[in-house]
Amino acid sequence: xxxxxxxxxxTVAEAVGAFGAGSRFIAGGTNLLDLMKYEVEKxxxxxxxxxxxxxxxxxxxxxxxxxxxxxNANVAYDSRVAERYPLLRNAILAGASAQLRNAATTGGNLLxxxxxxxxxxxxxxxxxxxxxxxxxxxxxxxxxxxxxxxxDQCIATHPSDMxxxxxxxxxxxxxxxxxxxRTIPFAEFHRLPGNxxxxxxxxxxxxxxxxxxxxxxxxxxxxxxxxxxxxxxxAFALVSVAAALDLDGDTIKTARLALGGVAxxxxxxxxxxxxxxxxPATRETFTRVAEMIVAEAKPQSENGFKIELARRAIVRxxxxxxxxxxxxxxxxxxx
Amino acid sequence: xxxxxSPPVSADTPIGITLTINxxxxxxxxxxxxxxxxxLRERLDLTGTKKGCDHGQxxxxxVLVNGTRVNSCLTLAxxxxxxxxxxxxxxxxxxxxxxxxxxxxxxEAFIEHDAFQCGYCTPGQLCSAVGMMEEGHAHxxxxxxxxxxxxxxxxxxxxxxxxxIEDVMHQGGxx
Ligand SMILES: Cc1cc2nc3c(=O)[nH]c(=O)nc-3n(C[C@H](O)[C@H](O)[C@H](O)COP(=O)(O)OP(=O)(O)OC[C@H]3O[C@@H](n4cnc5c(N)ncnc54)[C@H](O)[C@@H]3O)c2cc1C
Ligand code: SF4
Ligand code: FES
Ligand code: FES
Numbered sequence: 209x210x211x212x213x214x215x216x217x218x219t220v221a222e223a224v225g226a227f228g229a230g231s232r233f234i235a236g237g238t239n240l241l242d243l244m245k246y247e248v249e250k251x252x253x254x255x256x257x258x259x260x261x262x263x264x265x266x267x268x269x270x271x272x273x274x275x276x277x278x279x280n281a282n283v284a285y286d287s288r289v290a291e292r293y294p295l296l297r298n299a300i301l302a303g304a305s306a307q308l309r310n311a312a313t314t315g316g317n318l319l320x321x322x323x324x325x326x327x328x329x330x331x332x333x334x335x336x337x338x339x340x341x342x343x344x345x346x347x348x349x350x351x352x353x354x355x356x357x358x359x360d361q362c363i364a365t366h367p368s369d370m371x372x373x374x375x376x377x378x379x380x381x382x383x384x385x386x387x388x389x390r391t392i393p394f395a396e397f398h399r400l401p402g403n404x405x406x407x408x409x410x411x412x413x414x415x416x417x418x419x420x421x422x423x424x425x426x427x428x429x430x431x432x433x434x435x436x437x438x439x440x441x442x443a444f445a446l447v448s449v450a451a452a453l454d455l456d457g458d459t460i461k462t463a464r465l466a467l468g469g470v471a472x473x474x475x476x477x478x479x480x481x482x483x484x485x486x487x488p489a490t491r492e493t494f495t496r497v498a499e500m501i502v503a504e505a506k507p508q509s510e511n512g513f514k515i516e517l518a519r520r521a522i523v524r525x526x527x528x529x530x531x532x533x534x535x536x537x538x539x540x541x542x543x
Numbered sequence: 544x545x546x547x548x549s550p551p552v553s554a555d556t557p558i559g560i561t562l563t564i565n566x567x568x569x570x571x572x573x574x575x576x577x578x579x580x581x582x583l584r585e586r587l588d589l590t591g592t593k594k595g596c597d598h599g600q601x602x603x604x605x606v607l608v609n610g611t612r613v614n615s616c617l618t619l620a621x622x623x624x625x626x627x628x629x630x631x632x633x634x635x636x637x638x639x640x641x642x643x644x645x646x647x648x649x650x651e652a653f654i655e656h657d658a659f660q661c662g663y664c665t666p667g668q669l670c671s672a673v674g675m676m677e678e679g680h681a682h683x684x685x686x687x688x689x690x691x692x693x694x695x696x697x698x699x700x701x702x703x704x705x706x707x708i709e710d711v712m713h714q715g716g717x718x
Binding site: 209210211212213214234236237238241242245254256258281285304305306307308310311441442537538539 | 558574575576578597598599602605611612613614617618619621622671674675678680683685686688689690691692693694695
């Protein structure tokens with residue numbers, strides 16, 4: 209780990225004010241310290257934000273406001289989240305380990321960086337780490353990489369599970385920065401790599417996430433978070449599906465579907481979601497929509513399997529949601 | 544205890560912190576890049592806590608910070624100023640406070656159920672198990688397995704580890 213200055217901020221304004229070139233905020237530290245040990249991150253100044261008063265989970269306009277420093281465990285086990293947003297609860301609990309979730313925070317989870325092997329290996333080129341140096345994952349080892357929204361600059365995926373649920377729930381991100389406060393809709397928070405893969409999100413330098421707001425509609429009856437990975441626990445998703453349905457009998461009123469492990473941001477296809485509205489909640493409907501979504505997929509040399517995996521996971525996820533039988537977190541059999 | 548927000552602490556200045564480690568209050572000077580794991584092992588000779596991966600991937604470094612289990616390899620010591628830390632060396636006294644004999648019930652159960660081979664993962668497994676029981680979310684065998692999945696055992700003692708934990712849980716945490 210490199211040597212750095214350490215600043216402990218007491219207020220949001222202090223934290224924002226202490227931010228300069230080469231600074232990083234640190235919350236749970238579970239991603240940043242990992243990257244610092246690999247010298248992928250070498251901040252000159254760490255601004256400890258864990259003393260800011262942002263740990264709470266509060267009622268807000270019929271929904272809930274999750275403080276940026278609420279830990280992943282505290283959010284998942286909050287009784288209001290469990291009752292009203294079980295999709296979010298399940299997505300969080302499908303990620304990392306209990307120890308990591310006890311430390312990891314809402315804000316840090318949003319800003320965690322890709323698990324691309326080359327990004328993690330400071331001895332290799334990587335456009336995300338060093339813009340312009342190249343992308344060895346293209347044509348290289350890319351089994352875990354993206355099938356949607358890639359560019360010729362970067363094919364990395366966004367690794368969070370929590371964010372897939374937040375995308376499906378259409379949360380909003382509250383930020384504060386040198387130019388004041390603003391609200392970012394979840395779909396506009398993370399970016400596609402395009403020509404600037406070094407930018408994971410649309411957060412500006414010095415901006416701090418202060419909260420994530422959940423809207424009232426939580427899809428608490430018909431939802432699932434289905435995560436497929438190389439081992440059954442403590443592994444990142446190869447493909448994951450957050451499915452949420454609002455049903456009228458057997459007819460779909462509203463559908464939300466977000467995919468994880470397949471793109472540089474939580475992947476949604478609004479056309480496919482619109483296609484589900486008004487249709488019967490049947491396997492035929494789900495299959496048609498799944499075909500529609502994967503028609504846009506583009507495989508790399510080693511990850512073509514993700515296309516079929518995603519297709520099947522979408523159908524199964526929508527079936528689980530429609531039946532009101534979300535994927536169990538401990539019994540790993542997929543029903 | 545609050546540091547001045549500015550000027551920032553320069554890279555070479557150790558920072559004064561207070562930690563209560565296994566019931567003992569310690570005033571320490573640490574450089575900001577010292578992880579809690581390195582502080583425990585390298586400075587305080589509390590080598591019960593193990594370094595497996597140093598990247599949050601194995602759980603060997605699990606300790607309790609204010610009663611909550613975390614990976615000490617991904618925790619900066621300066622950020623835990625004021626906290627109570629319990630390591631494997633302090634579990635027995637937690638047990639004592641609960642009125643049992645020398646070892647913590649989970650330690651006794653690990654011995655009874657032969658829940659280790661090489662023992663390298665064991666301190667992390669023990670602290671994790673205590674933290675897990677305190678959290679109170681895992682009840683069935685499957686839930687225990689999932690809740691303990693942050694602790695890897697290369698010797699594959701998992702079956703016996705879950706047996707030991709179930710044993711203690713079914714006795715209400717005290718034997
Ligand atoms: C072994 C391992 C397995 C994992 N498995 C999974 C998994 O399966 N699924 C999953 O989703 N995640 C997984 N994770 C990742 C984990 O969820 C993240 O590391 C965690 O959520 C990051 O939160 P943190 O508070 O520790 O962030 P930190 O490490 O403190 O910060 C991460 C980044 O966010 C920035 N930041 C933090 N807070 C703010 C804020 N409020 N405003 C602005 N910037 C901020 C920091 O500057 C830094 O760049 C895993 C991690 C490890 C180590
Ligand atoms: S996929 Fe992106 S993160 Fe990975 S090597 Fe290429 S540019 Fe870097
Ligand atoms: S040493 Fe900390 S998790 Fe492996
Ligand atoms: S007993 Fe050897 S690693 Fe678990």
